[in-house]
Amino acid sequence: MSTNHGAYQRITINEQLGHLEYVVTDEQLKLLQESLEYPEALFPHIAVKEYLEVLCRKHGPISFISAKHQDRYYHPPIPNKRVQVTGWVRDKYRRRGRDWLLVETLAIDEDGREIVRSQHTFLIGGLEEKAE
Amino acid sequence: MTTRETMLNVGDQLPAFTKTITQDRMDLFESVARLAVQPELGAAPAVNIHTDAARARELGLTRPIASGQMSFAYLHELLSRAFGIDFRQGGQLSVTFLKPVYDGDRVTAHGVVQEKESLNGRTRLRLQVWLENQEGIKTCAGEAEVVVPSPLT
Numbered sequence: 190m191s192t193n194h195g196a197y198q199r200i201t202i203n204e205q206l207g208h209l210e211y212v213v214t215d216e217q218l219k220l221l222q223e224s225l226e227y228p229e230a231l232f233p234h235i236a237v238k239e240y241l242e243v244l245c246r247k248h249g250p251i252s253f254i255s256a257k258h259q260d261r262y263y264h265p266p267i268p269n270k271r272v273q274v275t276g277w278v279r280d281k282y283r284r285r286g287r288d289w290l291l292v293e294t295l296a297i298d299e300d301g302r303e304i305v306r307s308q309h310t311f312l313i314g315g316l317e318e319k320a321e
Numbered sequence: 322m323t324t325r326e327t328m329l330n331v332g333d334q335l336p337a338f339t340k341t342i343t344q345d346r347m348d349l350f351e352s353v354a355r356l357a358v359q360p361e362l363g364a365a366p367a368v369n370i371h372t373d374a375a376r377a378r379e380l381g382l383t384r385p386i387a388s389g390q391m392s393f394a395y396l397h398e399l400l401s402r403a404f405g406i407d408f409r410q411g412g413q414l415s416v417t418f419l420k421p422v423y424d425g426d427r428v429t430a431h432g433v434v435q436e437k438e439s440l441n442g443r444t445r446l447r448l449q450v451w452l453e454n455q456e457g458i459k460t461c462a463g464e465a466e467v468v469v470p471s472p473l474t
Contacts, residue, residue: 212357220353220356225340225395230397232397233353235393256417262410264409264410
């Protein structure tokens with residue numbers, strides 16, 4: 190049985206995941222804007238993949254493929270402010286012989302300003318792990 | 322209130338644009354995460370299925386794929402261009418990833434208004450959004466919602 194399967198088995202619905210904090214820097218924003226060729230890109234969390242960080246900080250590295258992502262935006266983050274991210278497991282299920290996971294995150298800045306609430310659906314493992 | 326957004330009607334399309342995916346841009350995109358969560362390592366890209374062929378093969382892929390989040394970012398851009406702060410403060414975007422996007426692919430962002438509703442002096446728009454590759458295949462698709470002007474602005 191793969192490491193992925195072991196980690197997946199330990200995960201419970203509604204459990205709180207690891208805590209993530211980072212500072213949105215000007216350098217980070219510049220990299221984001223350059224990578225996307227869009228000088229007005231203002232939400233680095235899209236590249237930071239907060240949902241994955243909070244999951245792996247608690248359960249270790251997990252191989253996955255992204256299936257779906259949803260964001261609700263409140264305010265763009267302010268450069269040089271610390272962003273604090275909290276995450277929860279909102280669902281876990283097996284479908285078509287594969288393991289799926291739904292993680293929700295809420296990012297706020299150091300002043301308590303809400304930035305974004307996200308939900309991300311993972312297909313755990315990779316294409317080779319299709320079983321049954 | 323801007324005038325352009327509220328002049329949109331059901332069936333209207335947002336201005337489309339095309340991006341060319343390159344491994345360099347995929348690496349740069351991945352470096353944003355590295356810089357945020359491991360700043361002591363600088364802006365080197367993380368080694369993962371988006372940057373490294375061996376890692377990609379481990380997951381049954383033939384080569385690195387662009388992060389789904391890059392596709393998500395393009396649709397975010399589509400909506401930001403159209404609605405500005407009203408999307409960035411109060412907008413919602415939900416995207417399902419359908420097909421892989423690779424180095425060398427060209428993806429075009431599309432959006433079309435599905436619903437328009439007036440409420441308390443504001444206009445709520447619901448849109449279908451998607452990316453299409455150079456072969457006309459949808460690589461991701463979803464829905465967005467924006468209220469103009471945003472109640473958060």
